[in-house]
Amino acid sequence: MTDVTVTPTATAAAASTAYASALEVIGAVEPRVAEAIGAELADQRASLKLIASENYASPAVLLTMGNWFSDKYAEGTVGHRFYAGCQNVDTVEALAAEHARELFGAPYAYVQPHSGIDANLVAFWAVLAQRVEAPALAEAGVRHVNDLTDADWSRLRHALGDQRMLGMSLDAGGHLTHGFRPNISGKMFEQSSYGTDPGTGLLDYDAVRARAREFRPLILMAGYSAYPRRVDFARMREIADEVGATLVVDMAHFAGLVAGKVFTGDHDPVPHAHVVTTTTHKSLRGPRGGMVLAQPEYAEAVDRGCPMVLGGPLPHVMAAKAVALAEARRPDFAGYAQAVAGNAQALAEGLTRRGARLVTGGTDNHLVLVDVSGFGLTGRQAESALLDAGIVTNRNAVPADPNGAWYTSGVRLGTPALTTRGFGAAEFDRTAELIVDVLGATRPTATRDGSPSKARYATADGVADRTRAAADELLAAHPLYPGLDLA
Ligand code: DSN
Numbered sequence: 001m002t003d004v005t006v007t008p009t010a011t012a013a014a015a016s017t018a019y020a021s022a023l024e025v026i027g028a029v030e031p032r033v034a035e036a037i038g039a040e041l042a043d044q045r046a047s048l049k050l051i052a053s054e055n056y057a058s059p060a061v062l063l064t065m066g067n068w069f070s071d072k073y074a075e076g077t078v079g080h081r082f083y084a085g086c087q088n089v090d091t092v093e094a095l096a097a098e099h100a101r102e103l104f105g106a107p108y109a110y111v112q113p114h115s116g117i118d119a120n121l122v123a124f125w126a127v128l129a130q131r132v133e134a135p136a137l138a139e140a141g142v143r144h145v146n147d148l149t150d151a152d153w154s155r156l157r158h159a160l161g162d163q164r165m166l167g168m169s170l171d172a173g174g175h176l177t178h179g180f181r182p183n184i185s186g187k188m189f190e191q192s193s194y195g196t197d198p199g200t201g202l203l204d205y206d207a208v209r210a211r212a213r214e215f216r217p218l219i220l221m222a223g224y225s226a227y228p229r230r231v232d233f234a235r236m237r238e239i240a241d242e243v244g245a246t247l248v249v250d251m252a253h254f255a256g257l258v259a260g261k262v263f264t265g266d267h268d269p270v271p272h273a274h275v276v277t278t279t280t281h282k283s284l285r286g287p288r289g290g291m292v293l294a295q296p297e298y299a300e301a302v303d304r305g306c307p308m309v310l311g312g313p314l315p316h317v318m319a320a321k322a323v324a325l326a327e328a329r330r331p332d333f334a335g336y337a338q339a340v341a342g343n344a345q346a347l348a349e350g351l352t353r354r355g356a357r358l359v360t361g362g363t364d365n366h367l368v369l370v371d372v373s374g375f376g377l378t379g380r381q382a383e384s385a386l387l388d389a390g391i392v393t394n395r396n397a398v399p400a401d402p403n404g405a406w407y408t409s410g411v412r413l414g415t416p417a418l419t420t421r422g423f424g425a426a427e428f429d430r431t432a433e434l435i436v437d438v439l440g441a442t443r444p445t446a447t448r449d450g451s452p453s454k455a456r457y458a459t460a461d462g463v464a465d466r467t468r469a470a471a472d473e474l475l476a477a478h479p480l481y482p483g484l485d486l487a
Contacts, residue, residue: 012483015059052414099325113290122305169193173227223250256283260337286324346425350432379408389467
């Protein structure tokens with residue numbers, strides 16, 4: 001079997017020494033921080049982590065973030081900085097971008113975004129700059145926005161604020177940053193959403209097309225954080241072209257599956273989208289951060305992400321992106337990505353066989369969305385009961401959720417993190433058994449005044465302890481960072 005874990009034995013001893021020394025240095029200044037870092041490792045080692053957006057980065061990636069690059073300002077782009085002395089930052093930024101282009105087959109990569117929302121804002125402003133601002137400058141006969149007359153600038157500001165975005169609805173699995181009101185993207189754009197088929201839970205491309213024809217968005221947004229299926233990006237591009245929209249794909253959740261060639265052809269967003277955004281810390285298993293890939297016509301506008309949207313880049317994180325992307329280019333990463341998808345199917349089958357109801361009936365990516373109303377629970381109750389038993393998940397709305405976004409009716413489960421620990425299909429089947437045991441033994445309880453509660457619950461005596469013991473057995477057989485000893 002391919003080794004899909006992140007700590008080759010040869011480097012574990014060196015990583016132990018590095019961390020022990022680092023904690024000694026930190027502890028000499030503020031021991032409570034050193035203790036919290038150690039406690040975080042212990043907690044992560046001791047739980048069944050099924051949060052679909054989390055992973056475990058390699059010691060190489062993590063160690064790359066703790067160094068002198070953190071002290072450097074480097075606004076601008078490689079070779080064109082607003083600060084002197086950026087030659088080493090240039091080296092790591094150029095390397096990260098090169099690895100990203102090679103890994104994803106993208107013409108252009110921008111590795112400065114600090115997070116997913118930053119990556120999306122860079123993408124949105126690049127589309128606005130290219131599609132709205134550039135024609136306005138051309139019409140006014142000037143090259144720079146500062147050269148517009150006050151009247152032209154006023155018209156341009158209104159035009160920029162008058163654009164539309166069509167994205168996947170939140171309860172179908174879309175993301176807050178795809179134009180929803182609590183996020184700045186929802187204040188930048190007039191937004192409309194497409195959902196999923198009420199019968200199957202699957203994306204209905206004809207319905208997306210019909211909505212796009214009616215709404216005429218500037219940006220057609222694809223991508224998700226809780227949809228358990230592949231998306232046909234070739235069809236999404238056809239729809240975008242038909243209505244004159246720019247296709248932006250947020251692949252944050254499934255970037256690792258694209259990198260590992262689980263999603264290819266029509267399911268690989270990179271050749272189909274005008275712009276692709278991602279985070280680097282989810283299934284891609286890199287440092288916490290963001291990235292934008294673009295077709296050549298958007299490259300120059302994306303390059304202006306700093307100072308348009310971003311502050312100074314984080315050179316230590318760009319260096320860690322270079323390391324993580326180099327890891328993802330190695331053949332064993334494809335084995336990891338295949339295992340992530342295979343394990344999600346094993347988890348889905350294990351849950352279904354034991355009576356759990358899954359949104360869309362299954363999965364073909366890295367995540368599973370369980371509709372826990374079948375157990376008589378809200379997502380909040382299910383999430384808490386599982387946590388008591390050492391199983392870390394997050395509650396999530398299901399399509400047309402009667403319990404809204406706070407209590408919800410679902411829990412989202414993902415396989416990237418435990419696959420990094422070396423879990424295979426048998427371990428995920430056992431995990432499914434533990435989840436169903438806990439949910440089946442949990443009941444809602446009323447508040448003190450007897451009214452129904454969406455948060456209170458009780459799990460039958462002994463089940464949480466028994467589950468924790470079983471989870472410990474699974475975890476002990478697949479240690480996190482084996483050989484890394486901080487004692
Ligand atoms: N918070 C991430 C997730 O859990 O899906 C997305 O931003």
